[in-house]
Amino acid sequence: MPMAPAAGPEPQMRGLDSDDGEGASTGSGTGHGEGDVDDPWDWWHQLRTLCDFHPRLNLALEVPADLPGEVSLLRWLAEPVKAFHLDADLFMANQRGFPVLSRLHQGFLKDVMVRTNYHFLVGGRLDARPDSEDTMRSVPGSLEAVSRHAQLYVSYLRHLARSIPDQPAGDALFGSYNEFLQAPLQPLKEHLDSQTYEVFENDPVKYQLYEEAIYQALLAFTRYMHQDGRRIGEGECVCGADAAMAAATATAVCQSGDPGACTCRGPAGHPSPRAIQYSGLAPGRAKALRDRVRNGQTHTEWGCLGEGACRCLEDWAAEGPEAEAEALETGLGSFAGGPIVVAVVGAGRGPLVNCTLQAAARSGRAVSVLALDKNPNAVLTLHDRARNEWGSAVTVFGGDMRDWRPPAPVDVLVSELLGSFGDNELSPECLDAAQAVLRPDGRGISVPACYTSHLAPVTSPRLHEQIRGFAAKEKPLDPKWLETHYVVRLRNTMLLARPRAVFHFRHPSPFLPGGHAAEGASGGDPGRGPGPDRLRRLHTNDRHTVLHFTSTCAASLTGFAGYFDCTLFGSVHMSTHPRTHSPDMESWFPCFFPLRTPVDVRPGDRISLQVWRRSSATAVWYEWALLAPVVGQIHNSGGRSCSMLLASS
Numbered sequence: 001m002p003m004a005p006a007a008g009p010e011p012q013m014r015g016l017d018s019d020d021g022e023g024a025s026t027g028s029g030t031g032h033g034e035g036d037v038d039d040p041w042d043w044w045h046q047l048r049t050l051c052d053f054h055p056r057l058n059l060a061l062e063v064p065a066d067l068p069g070e071v072s073l074l075r076w077l078a079e080p081v082k083a084f085h086l087d088a089d090l091f092m093a094n095q096r097g098f099p100v101l102s103r104l105h106q107g108f109l110k111d112v113m114v115r116t117n118y119h120f121l122v123g124g125r126l127d128a129r130p131d132s133e134d135t136m137r138s139v140p141g142s143l144e145a146v147s148r149h150a151q152l153y154v155s156y157l158r159h160l161a162r163s164i165p166d167q168p169a170g171d172a173l174f175g176s177y178n179e180f181l182q183a184p185l186q187p188l189k190e191h192l193d194s195q196t197y198e199v200f201e202n203d204p205v206k207y208q209l210y211e212e213a214i215y216q217a218l219l220a221f222t223r224y225m226h227q228d229g230r231r232i233g234e235g236e237c238v239c240g241a242d243a244a245m246a247a248a249t250a251t252a253v254c255q256s257g258d259p260g261a262c263t264c265r266g267p268a269g270h271p272s273p274r275a276i277q278y279s280g281l282a283p284g285r286a287k288a289l290r291d292r293v294r295n296g297q298t299h300t301e302w303g304c305l306g307e308g309a310c311r312c313l314e315d316w317a318a319e320g321p322e323a324e325a326e327a328l329e330t331g332l333g334s335f336a337g338g339p340i341v342v343a344v345v346g347a348g349r350g351p352l353v354n355c356t357l358q359a360a361a362r363s364g365r366a367v368s369v370l371a372l373d374k375n376p377n378a379v380l381t382l383h384d385r386a387r388n389e390w391g392s393a394v395t396v397f398g399g400d401m402r403d404w405r406p407p408a409p410v411d412v413l414v415s416e417l418l419g420s421f422g423d424n425e426l427s428p429e430c431l432d433a434a435q436a437v438l439r440p441d442g443r444g445i446s447v448p449a450c451y452t453s454h455l456a457p458v459t460s461p462r463l464h465e466q467i468r469g470f471a472a473k474e475k476p477l478d479p480k481w482l483e484t485h486y487v488v489r490l491r492n493t494m495l496l497a498r499p500r501a502v503f504h505f506r507h508p509s510p511f512l513p514g515g516h517a518a519e520g521a522s523g524g525d526p527g528r529g530p531g532p533d534r535l536r537r538l539h540t541n542d543r544h545t546v547l548h549f550t551s552t553c554a555a556s557l558t559g560f561a562g563y564f565d566c567t568l569f570g571s572v573h574m575s576t577h578p579r580t581h582s583p584d585m586e587s588w589f590p591c592f593f594p595l596r597t598p599v600d601v602r603p604g605d606r607i608s609l610q611v612w613r614r615s616s617a618t619a620v621w622y623e624w625a626l627l628a629p630v631v632g633q634i635h636n637s638g639g640r641s642c643s644m645l646l647a648s649s
């Protein structure tokens with residue numbers, strides 16, 4: 001099959017960046033309209049539609065002298081292409097008489113070679129090139145001569161493949177998963193095996209992002225406490241005085257330079273060395289500051305150290321010299337008030353516990369880590385690591401986070417329960433229940449803080465054929481496979497429009513115990529806003545929305561690709577969305593929501609999709625239905641084909 005008309009227009013591509021929102025106009029004629037068979041893709045599309053998308057109908061594409069543009073290429077690569085055919089006429093002879101391709105064709109072939117394992121066929125008059133030293137030794141036109149010439153083309157194509165720069169690590173490791181449909185994990189319903197945890201742990205990017213987010217959360221938590229004028233941890237000075245804040249954060253500088261004229265609240269004077277020990281500074285810094293104070297300095301570049309400004313001093317004095325000695329020895333370790341309590345829920349084999357300990361070391365904050373998982377095998381590993389690696393900073397628990405009662409209120413709740421579509425591993429349901437362990441004053445933090453799913457219309461007849469193959473294995477044909485969502489590494493699937501946001505979730509939920517609004521409501525004052533029961537009723541994780549897209553080209557719409565982006569905490573984002581994808585992160589492949597029947601779309605066509613997230617007492621599921629360009633049936637109605645179970649094994 002030729003890839004492009006002999007001389008014809010490239011299929012029109014409205015850029016994915018252009019405004020493809022509501023009110024977009026319908027596309028102009030491009031030579032790819034109904035019944036127009038100038039474009040070889042249209043011939044092919046008609047043929048395979050007549051053959052009812054038969055799985056044994058595959059393509060060999062002829063590489064033209066005038067190469068197709070990007071749209072044509074992407075659209076072809078989404079088709080079941082098995083081979084590329086190169087005519088000998090495309091080759092030129094180099095100075096030594098060997099056949100070589102133009103730079104443009106070299107680039108084109110390299111581009112397709114990295115995508116998947118295609119066959120390359122060379123045909124035509126192989127011995128028409130000027131003879132090289134090698135081929136001159138055989139009789140022109142003989143079988144031997146043709147075979148020697150053919151060898152030169154093969155060698156050249158091999159050389160081209162070898163000259164491709166090293167593939168990104170992800171492609172090298174996961175290339176075999178390209179366009180390979182997998183059932184999404186259900187870590188709540190099933191216990192993950194060790195191999196699956198190992199795959200997670202092999203992607204350093206996710207854990208780097210988590211460590212940074214936990215680091216920011218520890219700093220933010222300390223700041224909240226300062227703002228509240230409360231004492232936290234071992235003597236984090238939370239008197240509210242500018243000076244104490246300046247000392248703790250090392251950001252402000254006392255303007256006065258004179259203790260008597262100090263604008264900080266409270267009388268200036270000599271701060272206690274302990275006040276500095278407990279001020280939230282990293283141990284090394286605290287020591288330097290303490291030494292200066294011992295030498296009688298009351299003002300430093302970190303600000304005024306007005307002793308009287310610090311209410312905590314009374315507590316410290318009450319604790320006596322032993323506590324002081326212990327605290328001085330352990331840095332910011334174990335003073336009354338305790339370290340920041342971080343719970344890692346769904347800890348698996350413990351990588352997020354490591355992230356927490358590293359973040360704590362970086363931030364100079366003392367932490368007590370509670371690590372919980374419901375998978376008994378993972379819990380064994382956690383115990384082993386606590387004994388041999390982490391020591392007393394980590395306490396391990398087995399059980400379901402939804403009914404867990406930790407020994408102390410939790411300040412920071414860390415979890416990674418995200419699926420390829422964000423909420424599809426039931427992170428919202430698990431974290432809503434787990435947030436009850438957060439401190440009751442509404443200051444508790446969740447990492448992740450929020451996440452959003454996204455969908456984009458795609459063409460991938462290959463995926464459609466694969467799914468039809470699953471369905472056809474069962475007699476009578478089982479339609480459930482045609483309305484199930486999958487996980488798949490999409491490399492040869494073409495997006496027909498930019499992804500649009502679908503469902504958003506935030507943690508802790510303001511409507512539930514442990515959330516910010518719940519704090520005010522939990523007092524039970526009927527005159528001051530809704531009580532906790534009403535807030536609970538206001539809360540739901542069911543959602544529905546209608547999304548509108550505008551198709552960028554003529555194609556067979558076969559389904560929708562799903563992504564997510566997530567704010568872990570503060571400025572730390574983690575994303576699989578094509579535009580904001582976290583570089584080199586491979587922990588999640590996209591999702592794919594198929595259409596039972598592919599729908600033809602043309603450039604500029606409106607594509608509208610209605611999507612629901614629904615639940616019962618036992619399960620959560622998605623439903624989806626096409627509303628335009630044609631109205632289609634509701635897929636997975638009532639969760640009949642695919643749902644995520646809420647019961648834990």
Ligand SMILES: C[S@@+](CC[C@H](N)C(=O)[O-])C[C@H]1O[C@@H](n2cnc3c(N)ncnc32)[C@H](O)[C@@H]1O
Pocket residue numbers: 187188191192197200201345346347348349350351352372373374375378399400401402415416417418430648
């Ligand atoms: C996607 S894995 C993440 C594991 C680990 N945190 C990591 O990043 O490698 C999710 C983990 O959460 C656990 N999990 C899921 N739902 C849970 C629940 N309701 N209670 C406790 N653990 C749960 C699973 O057993 C699994 O170990």
